[in-house]
Amino acid sequence: MTLRIAITPGEPAGIGPDLLIKLAQKAWSEQLVAVADAALLTQRAAELGLSIKVLPFDPEAVATPAPAGAIYCLQVDLGAPVVAGQLDENNGRYVLDTLRIASEKNMDNTFAAVVTGPVHKGIINRAGIAFSGHTEYFALQSNTSHVVMMLATEGLRVALVTTHIPLEYVSRAITTERLSKVARILHQDLQQKFGIAEPRILVCGLNPHAGEDGHLGREEIDTIRPALEALNREGMHFIGPLPADTLFQAKYLENADAVLAMYHDQGLPVLKYKGFGNSVNITLGLPFIRTSVDHGTALDLAGTGNVDVGSFDLAIREAIKLATEKAQNT
Ligand SMILES: NC(=O)C1=CN([C@@H]2O[C@H](COP(=O)(O)OP(=O)(O)OC[C@H]3O[C@@H](n4cnc5c(N)ncnc54)[C@H](O)[C@@H]3O)[C@@H](O)[C@H]2O)C=CC1
Ligand SMILES: NCC(=O)COP(=O)(O)O
Numbered sequence: 558m559t560l561r562i563a564i565t566p567g568e569p570a571g572i573g574p575d576l577l578i579k580l581a582q583k584a585w586s587e588q589l590v591a592v593a594d595a596a597l598l599t600q601r602a603a604e605l606g607l608s609i610k611v612l613p614f615d616p617e618a619v620a621t622p623a624p625a626g627a628i629y630c631l632q633v634d635l636g637a638p639v640v641a642g643q644l645d646e647n648n649g650r651y652v653l654d655t656l657r658i659a660s661e662k663n664m665d666n667t668f669a670a671v672v673t674g675p676v677h678k679g680i681i682n683r684a685g686i687a688f689s690g691h692t693e694y695f696a697l698q699s700n701t702s703h704v705v706m707m708l709a710t711e712g713l714r715v716a717l718v719t720t721h722i723p724l725e726y727v728s729r730a731i732t733t734e735r736l737s738k739v740a741r742i743l744h745q746d747l748q749q750k751f752g753i754a755e756p757r758i759l760v761c762g763l764n765p766h767a768g769e770d771g772h773l774g775r776e777e778i779d780t781i782r783p784a785l786e787a788l789n790r791e792g793m794h795f796i797g798p799l800p801a802d803t804l805f806q807a808k809y810l811e812n813a814d815a816v817l818a819m820y821h822d823q824g825l826p827v828l829k830y831k832g833f834g835n836s837v838n839i840t841l842g843l844p845f846i847r848t849s850v851d852h853g854t855a856l857d858l859a860g861t862g863n864v865d866v867g868s869f870d871l872a873i874r875e876a877i878k879l880a881t882e883k884a885q886n887t
Contacts, residue, residue: 562880575862696842728763
């Protein structure tokens with residue numbers, strides 16, 4: 558059976574459309590459907606000197622992969638004409654519409670997964686719409702109280718306890734409840750989605766040197782250690798809290814399936830240093846499969862053709878893999 562995969566190219570002035578057009582130059586085994594404005598795709602393809610045939614998506618038709626050089630499109634109208642590299646708040650609503658439609662059509666099973674291109678969080682907020690990221694948006698859309706952001710590259714998976722919040726709120730956000738829920742989702746998805754029978758998960762402390770016995774902060778003693786001990790009493794295998802500055806070395810990572818970091822810039826710079834352009838962002842705990850790129854909108858490169866498709870390619874392949882396994886198990 559051919560799977561249908563929704564693709565949201567993200568910010569129209571960014572590199573998302575370019576990457577999708579480049580990736581559509583080859584044939585895919587599944588039906589990729591851009592949830593986007595068709596005119597944007599043809600315009601950007603012309604700017605890149607590439608040809609793209611945009612085929613209207615018909616949910617009633619038998620799912621068929623597009624040939625090389627073509628892509629199916631579920632039409633969403635832009636709010637304003639697009640100039641590559643130039644943000645326009647009049648397209649903030651358009652970006653959100655593509656995400657809303659993609660999530661609705663994943664929840665009603667029209668699609669087997671969604672792969673998202675990069676959005677610009679700032680311009681969506683400037684358009685008057687509060688938005689902190691796809692992860693939080695899809696959680697809200699699907700009425701899911703807790704989801705987990707995990708990025709993966711060859712040899713390293715990093716999941717986050719907190720995502721897109723200002724650093725000054727991080728400590729208060731790390732409660733026993735949140736940490737336990739995030740840890741359980743991570744543990745469960747490593748088992749169910751990644752086939753790891755008994756996941757070993759390294760957990761970062763929050764403070765320098767994991768608090769140095771309370772002399773450099775008490776979150777490890779008051780919250781993190783008790784939460785991990787309770788989970789381990791149930792038979793899970795969380796190791797920590799460990800000092801984040803020394804945790805990321807081969808002798809620890811070789812025996813671990815994932816690292817759980819307390820906040821965005823504690824874990825992701827390490828992951829991206831190891832595998833930028835070759836990593837995938839996967840949202841765990843959602844009722845549907847969602848993968849994404851490891852990079853942002855790269856406005857400086859939009860329309861130039863000088864872009865690395867590696868992460869978008871990987872995100873699509875990972876979504877297909879997860880969706881195939883899900884279809885086989887249901
Ligand atoms: N999945 C998503 O929606 C993400 C969105 N963002 C958003 O992107 C915007 C810009 O963020 P930045 O921190 O500037 O990160 P960025 O990833 O857009 O750019 C950082 C640097 O990497 C380069 N770069 C990024 N992707 C590339 C690619 N595929 N090929 C070649 N070079 C590439 C850029 O040219 C730039 O020099 C922000 O609004 C941020 O919120 C950032 C990360 C993920
Ligand atoms: N650094 C990851 C990022 O900003 C992407 O987040 P999301 O939009 O996938 O929630």
